[in-house]
Amino acid sequence: xxxxxxxxxxxxxxxxxxxxxxxxxxxxxxxxxxxxxxxxxxxxxxxxxxxxxxxxxxxxxxxxxxxxxxxxxxxxxxxxxxxxxxxxxxxxxxxxxxxxxxxxxxxxxxxxxxxxxxxxxxxxxxxxxxxxxxxxxxxxxxxxxxxxxxxxxxxxxxxxxxxxxxxxxxxxxxxxxxxxxxxxxxxxxxxxxxxxxxxxxxxxxxxxxxxxxxxxxxxxxxxxxxxxxxxxxxxxxxxxxxxxxxxxxxxxxxxxxxxxxxxxxxxxxxxxxxxxxxxxxxx
Amino acid sequence: xxxxxxxxxxxxxxxxxxxxxxxxxxxxxxxxxxxxxxxxxxxxxxxxxxxxxxxxxxxxxxxxxxxxxxxxxxxxxxxxxxxxxxxxxxxxxxxxxxxxxxxxxxxxxxxxxxxxxxxxxxxxxxxxxxxxxxxxxxxxxxxxxxxxxxxxxxxxxxxxxxxxxxxxxxxxxxxxxxxxxxxxxxxxxxxxxxxxxxxxxxxxxxxxxxxxxxxxxxxxxxxxxxxxxxxxxxxxxxxxxxxxxxxxxxxxxxxxxxxxxxxxxxxxxxxxxxx
Numbered sequence: 001x002x003x004x005x006x007x008x009x010x011x012x013x014x015x016x017x018x019x020x021x022x023x024x025x026x027x028x029x030x031x032x033x034x035x036x037x038x039x040x041x042x043x044x045x046x047x048x049x050x051x052x053x054x055x056x057x058x059x060x061x062x063x064x065x066x067x068x069x070x071x072x073x074x075x076x077x078x079x080x081x082x083x084x085x086x087x088x089x090x091x092x093x094x095x096x097x098x099x100x101x102x103x104x105x106x107x108x109x110x111x112x113x114x115x116x117x118x119x120x121x122x123x124x125x126x127x128x129x130x131x132x133x134x135x136x137x138x139x140x141x142x143x144x145x146x147x148x149x150x151x152x153x154x155x156x157x158x159x160x161x162x163x164x165x166x167x168x169x170x171x172x173x174x175x176x177x178x179x180x181x182x183x184x185x186x187x188x189x190x191x192x193x194x195x196x197x198x199x200x201x202x203x204x205x206x207x208x209x210x211x212x213x214x215x216x217x218x219x220x221x222x223x224x225x226x227x228x229x230x231x232x233x234x235x236x237x238x239x240x241x242x243x244x245x246x247x248x249x250x251x252x253x254x255x256x257x258x259x260x261x262x263x264x265x266x267x268x269x270x271x272x273x274x275x276x277x278x279x280x281x282x283x
Numbered sequence: 284x285x286x287x288x289x290x291x292x293x294x295x296x297x298x299x300x301x302x303x304x305x306x307x308x309x310x311x312x313x314x315x316x317x318x319x320x321x322x323x324x325x326x327x328x329x330x331x332x333x334x335x336x337x338x339x340x341x342x343x344x345x346x347x348x349x350x351x352x353x354x355x356x357x358x359x360x361x362x363x364x365x366x367x368x369x370x371x372x373x374x375x376x377x378x379x380x381x382x383x384x385x386x387x388x389x390x391x392x393x394x395x396x397x398x399x400x401x402x403x404x405x406x407x408x409x410x411x412x413x414x415x416x417x418x419x420x421x422x423x424x425x426x427x428x429x430x431x432x433x434x435x436x437x438x439x440x441x442x443x444x445x446x447x448x449x450x451x452x453x454x455x456x457x458x459x460x461x462x463x464x465x466x467x468x469x470x471x472x473x474x475x476x477x478x479x480x481x482x483x484x485x486x487x488x489x490x491x492x493x494x495x496x497x498x499x500x501x502x503x504x505x506x507x508x509x510x511x512x513x514x515x516x517x518x519x520x521x522x523x524x525x526x527x528x529x530x531x532x533x534x535x536x537x538x539x540x541x542x543x544x545x546x547x548x549x550x551x552x553x554x555x556x557x558x
Contacts, residue, residue, distance in 0.1 A: 164404070166400055166402060166404040167404055167406060167407075168367075169364065169367065169398075169400060169404070170400065170404040170405075170406065170464070170467075171406070171416070171420075172364070172367070172393065173362060173364060173393055173397060173398035173400075173468070174393065174394070174397070174416060174417040174420065174421075174467065174468070174471060175390045175391065175392075175393045175394035175417065175420065175421055175471065176390065176420050177390050180420050184416070184420060185406050188406075188407060188408075189406070189407045278407040278408060278409070278451040278452075278453065279407060280407045280453075281453050
């Protein structure tokens with residue numbers, strides 16, 4: 001074997017190992033975090049954690065039921081306005097706009113996506129908290145919803161753009177108007193990808209803490225309606241983790257575990273839904 | 284059917300030998316569509332030059348010519364599919380039943396002038412839903428499953444799919460998918476069916492089936508087919524138009540065009556000297 005060939009073989013094997021190790025590391029990080037959360041928080045996750053309010057300092061036990069419900073409410077309302085705006089905006093971008101408008105909107109969406117979440121929080125603070133003169137679920141949901149818009153918009157646009165041109169032509173050749181083509185063929189052909197992206201966006205904002213700090217604030221009790229400050233899992237984790245109490249630290253780990261678990265469940269549900277229906281084969 | 288007449292077409296019927304071989308008197312054929320003095324541009328580039336021809340009622344008209352000659356563009360003008368490309372421009376007149384197609388609502392026009400594409404393009408839906416799609420979006424209220432069955436029968440696909448209508452259309456073979464697309468187009472009962480190289484992505488057996496089908500479909504509708512395959516044009520069509528670099532070189536009854544072409548360029552092309 002010539003030296004040159006040996007060298008090539010070495011480079012090939014080296015790169016194979018390097019890429020393999022990198023792939024392993026990326027997977028390992030997830031399992032490491034999961035294991036760490038389980039180890040530290042596993043013992044504190046019990047029925048009470050899901051059903052009870054936080055106990056005052058010193059009392060053992062209690063749970064974060066209000067934070068779980070609070071997070072659910074925040075995410076629901078955030079999606080209720082963030083997802084439609086992003087979704088329809090994405091449709092406009094992919095299907096109706098000219099190249100110039102599209103590039104401007106796309107660029108703006110990318111910028112908005114890059115705005116630090118704390119800045120989004122300040123914006124929501126001045127737009128919602130100040131006029132209403134108190135922290136609220138609504139303000140927190142507004143901040144999270146804003147963050148969902150660019151992700152939903154860009155991924156909607158991308159997945160719609162990936163629908164083969166011949167499907168559009170097929171529908172239009174049957175006398176479908178542009179909107180009907182979009183509604184009955186293009187969106188159904190792309191909905192798996194779009195739905196996955198929306199769920200990823202949801203999972204991402206579910207863990208956001210900074211935009212909630214001065215919008216939803218926090219609450220040690222239930223927060224009825226939308227107009228009052230509310231607890232949420234990420235803020236609860238933050239508050240408990242920086243506290244000096246051993247018991248609170250355990251609760252923070254447990255909250256982290258629950259948050260991750262909820263996101264995992266959303267993902268698995270999404271994949272189950274997505275495996276049904278008919279996908280456009282790649283050609 | 285609306286009154287239609289030979290609309291001043293330049294059908295080449297002057298070669299006596301060819302005319303004798305033709306059963307049809309081309310000049311007397313009623314025309315479903317007529318194209319006159321058609322010029323077509325993409326941006327500043329002219330694609331078609333002064334095209335005059337007709338699509339004979341209940342017959343198969345073939346458009347042949349080398350790649351890039353403009354035959355597909357010509358076909359896509361007939362249902363205004365060219366409009367999906369911005370910066371296209373059309374001069375001249377295209378009539379469907381004596382009415383200018385440009386003056387009509389484009390969705391209504393496309394309902395009347397159906398199209399089948401180069402590659403089978405079923406929707407990501409079941410076989411049934413694919414065929415039902417056209418009638419549904421056009422507000423069909425009657426018994427949809429009857430329409431689906433009839434269309435699948437007309438596309439010679441019913442026997443093969445009748446037991447799994449609710450399976451994904453993508454589970455069919457390529458040839459079956461193309462016949463499904465034909466069934467889908469037939470479901471809205473188009474007056475004219477345009478086929479843009481419908482067999483170019485198919486194997487010979489599937490191609491043969493589609494060719495047989497086309498001849499059958501003449502009883503139902505009017506057909507115009509673009510093909511790069513001269514044998515196919517000879518087998519299935521009644522009239523053939525030979526297009527070269529955007530110009531209509533010859534438009535004659537098919538037997539005549541292939542036996543006694545009126546233009547030396549046609550002869551050169553059909554004998555395989557270029558293309």
